[in-house]
Amino acid sequence: MKKNNLFIKGEKQSEDLSQLVLAAQAGSKEAFVRLFEKVKDSLYRTACVILENESDAYDALQDVALKAYKNIKQLREPLFFKTWVTRILINKCCAILKERKKVSLLADMSVLQVNLRENSPFSVGVMEAVNRLSFPYRAVIVLRYLEGYSQKEIARILKCPVGTVKSRLNAALKKLKADLEVQGLWHPSKEEEAYEL
Amino acid sequence: MNCKKVRQLVESYLLGDLGTLTREKVEDHLKNCPECRKVYSQEETFLSLLKKSLNANQQANWPLPINWGLVFSSKESKRYMRLVPSFALILILLVGIFLLLSPISAGLINKINSPTEEGSAVTIVSRDAGYPHNPPSEEGLNYRIGFY
Known part of the structure; x- marks a missing residue:
């Protein structure tokens, strides 16, 4: 059976990441910024596909940064930072989609969908x-x-x-x-x- | 391992999500079962296309920088806001203690404990007048006056 190289698992969180988490939990703003910058692109990608809209994805990202910073001390296992922060993002996306259903935006044909045509x-x-x-x-x-x-x-x-x-x-x-x-x-x-x- | 089980595991196998033992069992089955091999091949093609398509549609523009000022200021304001109920409680307690010790409350307490006036005694008697078989004694009357 041929070895499949197409499906490479996501980046493993390194030791460096857990050290940054510990520093952020100790109150270091700089460590939190560095930490969030590491996962930001992945979060943004996820939000873009789920929300189909760049500006909503950015809003979600900003909100996730805020919630993650406020609650970073609640994270017990530093290695799970990425999954933890992704959960916050998924919850936020879910809330945005619910809100969108209520408002039923006409401008749902977003920037993303325009780019899709390329x-x-x-x-x-x-x-x-x-x-x-x-x-x-x-x-x-x-x-x-x-x-x-x-x-x-x-x-x-x-x-x-x-x-x-x-x-x-x-x-x-x-x-x-x-x-x-x-x-x-x-x-x-x-x-x-x-x-x- | 039967065909049904293998077909359930094909997705996990393709994404490298299986342990060594299970992976080997799946591989052994796939070697010997052309039907499952066909399913595996289709699944491999589809997942590969799906993954490539999802990645191909990613934005060239990465997100705007995070507004860190907003993030950090919100935490400080939250901290301050968290103290508001405690301050309110302390304030209420202080006001309560002050009122208890103030001359107004002292006057009220004195009024309650002071000997009763004649008018109030009459009122009490008229209340107890409803019990003709058990007329209030003088001691009882005083007690009731104090109580009321």
Whole structure:
């Protein structure tokens, strides 16, 4: 069986990261800034896909920084900083989406969707299909395939059992495949090379 | 390991989420089962495309810098706000103690403990007049006057 090199797991949090967490918990603002800068890009990526909007993603990021700084002392295990801060982000994204449902913004066609048109039809189709998923499915897809978290880590982030993560992943993948098949973008018998990315 | 179990584990296998023992079992099964190999191949293609597509759609513009001034100032103001209930409680206690010890409260206490006036005694008697079989004694009357 050939070794699969396509799926490289997310960056492991280093010793340096846990030292920064300890310093931040001791009250060092500089350590907190350095710490947050390390995870900021990953958080922003996640927020962009979940919220489909750059400015909302930035607002979420700013709010996460604020909440993380206020509650950094509550973090018991420094190695879990990234999952902890991602959980704050997911909760924030969930709140923003709920708020958005209430307000029902007309300006939902965001900057992100404008940029999508520059990509290949398959990529655009995937993103649109991901955006059509409901929040719990979208969250697991983003955390798993964009950020490379393990199922256990996702369970920790979403505060749910690993079994729930597995079933959500399976269901989300099924929905994605079905959606892409309907659009004529995906067919199980096609080879990877047949798709233009 | 049967086909059903292997198909459940294919996703975890592709993302390197399995332990050594389970991984070897999955690999052994895949070597010997063409149907599962087909499923594996499709899953590999799909997940690879999904991952590439998600990454391809990432923004070229990274987020604006975080407003750290806002982050740090909010914590300080929160700290200050947290003390407000304590200050309020202390203030209420101090006002209570002051009122208890003040000349006004001293006057009120004296009024309660002072010998009763005749008018109030009459009132009490008229209240107890409802119990003809048990007329209040003089001592009892004094007690009731003090009580009321």
